[in-house]
Each structure stands twice: as structure tokens, then as C-alpha cells.
Amino acid sequence: MRSLSIGATGMLAQQLNVETISNNIANATTTGFKRQRAEFQDLLYQNMRRVGSTSSDAGTVVPSGVQVGAGVRPSAVYRINEQGSVNPTENPLDIAIKGNGYFQIQLPSGETAYTRSGNFMVNAQGEVVTGNGYAVQPNIVVPAEAVDVTINASGEVLVKLQGQVTPANVGQIQLANFANPAGLEAVGDNLLMETPASGNPITANPGQPGFGSIMQYALENSNVNIVSEITNLITAQRAYEMNSKVIRSTDEMMQTVNQLR
């Protein structure tokens, strides 16, 4: 009875679906989070009677054979890189990207990670860093005597120093983009890593063709839509239940066989 294992593949798939949805809901207020979606595919088919085979000496052809599938498998859990809504904040180093692109973050290991979450801070040396203290690339140092920091749409960081009329340019925020941003690997802490599937990063200043622009005093919200997540959760749970019913019915059929004397 293959329907037992077919039902099991269905339950496993729905379990993954629920896990994906619960992660989306858990991250509904995570800055720069992109919601994910589980995508499924049918498994292999077994030919009981092959379609297109001849059914008589006269050459008549079976219009469609008997094909029984072996269940379902998850094919991908992919990020939907839709722009999240932008929330105004009071912090001058809260910056949001409007459009494509990722901030580049230097990890302690020396690798570069990418993020859409622009809630930056200044460390003891005046460097602009993430909440975990990882420096933003290219390095930007805000002098301690700065009275005001302005980041314009094209990513220039301008600081107003005490007693100076014109603001000084202390750095430039660069964005990285990928041919296939969905191919980036999430590593937690809002960070993404480059993979062979994502392609190589292309860096440019914000506002260049193909790149988004910068908004200061703003943070990008997650793009999770709670209502649609809850409805998806209901569908997934019911699908899970139905698959378990399949297993129970199969069990009863096998029980019937066992009662044969």
C-alpha cells in the first residue's frame, strides 16, 4: 500500500509549510525581513500501463495510461523580495533602501554579508556598525565632535561639525545587488550570504540605475502580511489533517485484509 508513504510525504510537506509560515509570523516585525514561501512539486510517477502503447494488433493506441504518483516534495522555500513598507524613526543612522540593493556588512571572519536591515549605530571608534557591532562596508567613521549626521538619497554621509558652515563628507554608503537575489543564503541576524546561485555582487552608489535610493530616519518593515499568513496557516493545517486521514484509511484497509480468514 503505497498510499501510506504518499500520505506521509504530504504530511511532511505540510509540516514544512507550517514551519515556513510560523517563521514569517515570528518575524512580522523584524526590520528588513522578507517573507518566505514553501513551494511544492509532485514526485515521480509510476507507469502501470504506459500511455501511447498499442492496445491491439490493428495499432490502436492507449489514449492515456495508468500513472500513479508517489507523493509530493518541497521544491523550494524562497524569499519574496517585495519592498516592505517604510517606517519613520528618530534615529539619524536608521536608513532604509527604497528599491533594489543590500547593505554590505563586514563579518568578524572577514567575509561580506548583505542585509536590508538599516538600523545602524556608531561604535566606540565612531564607525557605523550594525546592532551586532559588525562594520558597514565601505567603512564610515563619524567624528565624535559631529553635531548632526545627514545621509542623502545617493548614500553620501555628511556631518555637520561644530563651528563649520558646510557639512563635511565622511563617507559613502554603497549598495550591492545580485542577478538572483532569491539565491542568497540567509544566515540569521538579518544577514544574507552570497552563493553560486545568487551570482556575484555588483556594487554601486544608491540611486544608480538598477539600485534603490536611501531614506534617512526610516526603517524598512518586514513584508509579511499577517492576514494572508494566518489564512495560509489554516490551509496548511487542514491539508495536514487530510493527509493523516489518508494514512488512517489505508490503515483500515490493511486491517480489513488482516481479518481475512
Next chain:
Amino acid sequence: MENPIYISLSRQTALQRQMEMVANNIANMNTTAYKNQRMLFQEYVDRPAIGEKISLVQDYNTTRELREGPIQATNNPLDVALQGDGYFTVETMSGPRYTRAGHFRLNNDSELVDGNGLPVMGENDLRLQIPQNARTIDIKGDGTIIADNVQVGRIKVVRFEREQFMKETAGGLYVTDEQPLDAPDTKMAQGMLEQSNVQPVLEMTSMIEIMRQYQSNQKMMEAEHERQRTAISKLGRVSQA
């Protein structure tokens, strides 16, 4: 003498396979563009002896319900749903395959590929390359891809005279020997995916039906078994007397 058992057995074997099919439908109720499958049965007449005729059952055919599945919005610019009959063409090592699952993405060469990473064919069987720095990707109703206001190609949609002849392979792909035809009336919707057309309620009811039929066949086999046993013991007693 054992023919009733064999008739029941033929039904039970067919029911088991039908159960597998229903299980597969339910397992795939959330699979993009999955088509519900049905099994057809036929009478198979056997003549085990002269003047005797027994009628067995055979599952001779699985058909796909070709009805369009409901469309769900995903807001992913590379998710494309087909409205109307037709298939996307993807390129594989062993020739073209056809699919209705429009969950596309870009590979690291910036080509449009399907969920399995197979290149999606454009017009004239060309792969569709999207400029690397494209800020916006628009897919029009006729499949024209416009990246930053520049037309980069058109997704090919084909249809077939005899869709039931198409054979399922894994991953939502179909294969056929038939020549593809143009499908000018089929529209594409960007940011949408076609859901499976499985109707869970119907599948649950047919599952219950299969189970009960299986049980009643079992009853019949038991009754036949009983009949044979009674016959043997009664006939045996007559010969002793």
C-alpha cells in the same frame, strides 16, 4: 470454483491503486499547478471455460482534470500564472518539457529558469536573459518581458491538440511527442501562481468510498470462503453416509 474470489481480488487490486491516486492528489493539494487525477475502470471479460463468462474489473486509464486551478497572488515579480489552456516550455537535456507551474527565478547567468533550474524558453526557442541590473521586471499579458522599459523577450506559451496524451514526469513537468501549437489566447498574470485544482472535499469522500468498497469486497470474499468450506464439509459427509 474460485472465480468469485478472483473477481473480488481484481476489484481490490484496482481499489488499492485508486487509493494511491487519491493519496497522491491529497498530498499534492498545495502543489503549484498540480492537476487532479482520476482513474477509469472497465469491465474485463474472461472466459475460463466453455460456456462460462466472468467479468473482472480493470483500471485502464488515469485522466487529468484539466480545469484551471485557482490563482493565488504571491507578489513575486517572477511568479507567472497561465490563464487559459497552454504550457510554458522548459529546456532539458532530453528535449523540451512543458509545465504550467510558473514559479520562475533567475539563475546566476541572469537567465529565466523554472523552479527546477531549467531554462524557460522564449520565442524562437531562445533562452530569456534579463539584464543584470534591471530595476523592474514587468511581464505583460502576452508574455512580453520588459526590464526597465526595454523589451528583452517573450515567454513562449504552447498548447496541444490532445492534452491527455501528455505524460507526467516529476516536478510538475509533462512530456509529449506531439507538435506544440501556438496559444495566442492564453494570457499570463504576473505575481500570481496557479494553485492545484484538487478539491479536498471530493477527495475525502472518494477516499471513504474506496475504503468501504474495499471492506464490502472483503465481506464477499469471506462469504465465498464460507460457502466453499460448507460445501466441502457437507459433500464430505454425504460420501461417508
